[in-house]
Amino acid sequence: MRLSVIGTGYLGATHAAAMAELGHEVVGVDADPRKVEALSRGEVPFYEPGLAELIASHTASGRLTFSEDIGAVADCDVHFVCVGTPQASASPAADLSQVDAAVEALAKSMRPDTVVVGKSTVPVGTAQRLRAELREATAGQARLVWNPEFLREGFAVEDTLRPDRIVVGVDDDRDAEVVADIYRTQISQGTPFLVTDYATAELVKVAANSFLATKISFINAMSEICDATGADVTTLAHAIGLDERIGRRFLRAGIGFGGGCLPKDIRAFMARADEMGVGESLAFLREVDRLNLQQRDTAVRMAAELLDGSLTGARIAILGVAFKPDSDDVRDSPALSIAAALHLKGAEVVVHDPRAGANAQRAYPTLNYVDSADEALRDADLTMLLTEWQEYRDLDPTRTAEQVARPAVFDGRNVLDAESWRRAGWTYRGVGVR
Ligand SMILES: NC(=O)c1ccc[n+]([C@@H]2O[C@H](COP(=O)([O-])OP(=O)(O)OC[C@H]3O[C@@H](n4cnc5c(N)ncnc54)[C@H](O)[C@@H]3O)[C@@H](O)[C@H]2O)c1
Structure with missing residues (x-):
């Protein structure tokens, strides 16, 4: 089928590449020209294991293209909406402006009798509203399906190609057949395909x-x-x-x-x-x-305790600032928020992350970013493992003890072997562990 994907961020770029891998012809449309340029060259402007290879292979074959121009959707049969739904600036609610703008632009550019499939995470009730808007804009011809996405960053390619379930919310069961056609490969491999109403799909x-x-x-x-x-x-x-x-x-x-x-x-x-x-x-x-945010305060308190009460002037090695390993995403990252809090309390914070350093630097330019864990560890008074990248899990406690000024470690993910670190002379603190 000929598919369009509107919004080619973490979700959309992965979805577009995976749909090309399933054999569809796909055009990805994004409002950000730098993203479109990079993706068109077969490059991924963020880190997701396996995605660069998939995008390079399908842009080379011509099955996957990218455009800044919404007009590129004109000859597509189905349109996936994958734009962002961040937290609103003035409230905890979702900011739906990207979804509204994308659907409005789509309605003007798509063939009116085609199917729009929403994948962005939206508040319950959004699909019903968008359906009414779409139908009004297309003289009652366009159809809308809601198909929430469950991919995990770090496993996004695998999760999109082999999802554990596919959920579609429809107001007409016939529309589910169009979506089933797109996901025929996965369904034939046994992936459960659940058809329900809009509200249930949004709530799932x-x-x-x-x-x-x-x-x-x-x-x-x-x-x-x-x-x-x-x-x-x-x-x-x-x-x-x-x-x-x-x-x-x-x-x-x-x-x-x-x-x-x-x-x-x-x-x-x-x-x-x-x-x-x-x-x-x-x-x-x-x-x-509240409990989740409290963990960040607890980490800062533990850092102070490990430094005998004083953060001022202490050199702290921060290992990892991505919100999780195998991703360069620092959106609302607990690790980065802890690093920033320690800096504000007077510590000299030296940050390393195998992939997320550049994004973190854009978000918090005042921290000291370095290119290797060795550099971060050099002369540190405290070592804090905050994102469990494999390279940190594999650190040798004896060698690491020789690099730092004081062998004190806070294991914010409980992934180090406390016994071997203590045997190597470290003061070890984890979260709720002895
Ligand atoms: N990232 C994930 O792991 C994940 C997983 C499941 C669901 N989701 C949901 O998917 C949605 C997208 O998330 P994301 O992480 O990919 O966000 P993102 O910010 O990485 O990507 C959104 C993209 O949409 C583009 N965009 C915005 N408005 C546009 C418009 N009008 N036309 C064309 N492009 C436009 C932006 O330039 C950006 O590239 C969100 O609702 C999110 O909650 C994300």
């Missing part, structure tokens, strides 16, 4: 993110109790996770969640529930958000 996405956020804040709350009682949260998580009703995944205590999705999605969900008069039902999410 935010409910899933709310559940994951709750799981993380739950184990972080347990880590505080473990700290207070001398218990060990890693063993606790393992023991409760063996109960298959609970499950082990997403139960690792640490500095909390961040990124371009979880924090803004739970806030937008609460804001939408408030608007609908059912805010009380999501009151627990306020606590989930």
